[in-house]
Amino acid sequence: MALTELVFGAxxxxxxxxxxxxxxxxxxxxxxxxxxxxxxxxxxxxSDHIILRPDTLQINGIVTDHPLVxxxxxxxxxxxxxxxxxxxERAKLAYAExxxxxxxxxxxxxxxxxxxxxxxxxxxxxxxxxxxxxxVMDATIRLKQIQKATLETVEIPEPETPSNRAVVDKGKKxxxxxxxxxxxxxxxxxxxxxxxxx
Numbered sequence: 001m002a003l004t005e006l007v008f009g010a011x012x013x014x015x016x017x018x019x020x021x022x023x024x025x026x027x028x029x030x031x032x033x034x035x036x037x038x039x040x041x042x043x044x045x046x047s048d049h050i051i052l053r054p055d056t057l058q059i060n061g062i063v064t065d066h067p068l069v070x071x072x073x074x075x076x077x078x079x080x081x082x083x084x085x086x087x088x089e090r091a092k093l094a095y096a097e098x099x100x101x102x103x104x105x106x107x108x109x110x111x112x113x114x115x116x117x118x119x120x121x122x123x124x125x126x127x128x129x130x131x132x133x134x135x136v137m138d139a140t141i142r143l144k145q146i147q148k149a150t151l152e153t154v155e156i157p158e159p160e161t162p163s164n165r166a167v168v169d170k171g172k173k174x175x176x177x178x179x180x181x182x183x184x185x186x187x188x189x190x191x192x193x194x195x196x197x198x
Contacts, residue, residue, distance in 0.1 A: 017108035021061030030056035054145040063094040065135035091137035
């Protein structure tokens, strides 16, 4: 499949952000979920909830300095979308852009021959260069979809009795006069205490 993409082109080439690959050698699309489990008295477990995890994607794609297009050796187009200039170092330019996306933590759209993804972040980027391949960037990119929380504004109802009402300072209260029973109890304690200490 990769050879036919190189020779004849493909209707949908893999693209990460603005970097379009000359050929996509392989793609691995991943979906997973967590199933929550709770033990019960009889020794078994029950599963009552499924949490979908973010989509993952691994692309192995290549960008060459001389793609198989008409007069590419003289005038190879840039591998970056919207960049209409002709460049000689297409592989280096593509690698620099992928590096920038990862370093800045930029969420990008990814197009594959199988599915289109939005809001993907590069988790890892591995590039192989060797003498046998010449000026080719052979990249393996692992991406994960970013899931953002959504905010909702709600109105808070007014409490029936306001808890934040102003506190009125009523000053010090005069002491209450002691009742006869309280005075006699205090006197009895004083005598008892005075007798023990004397």
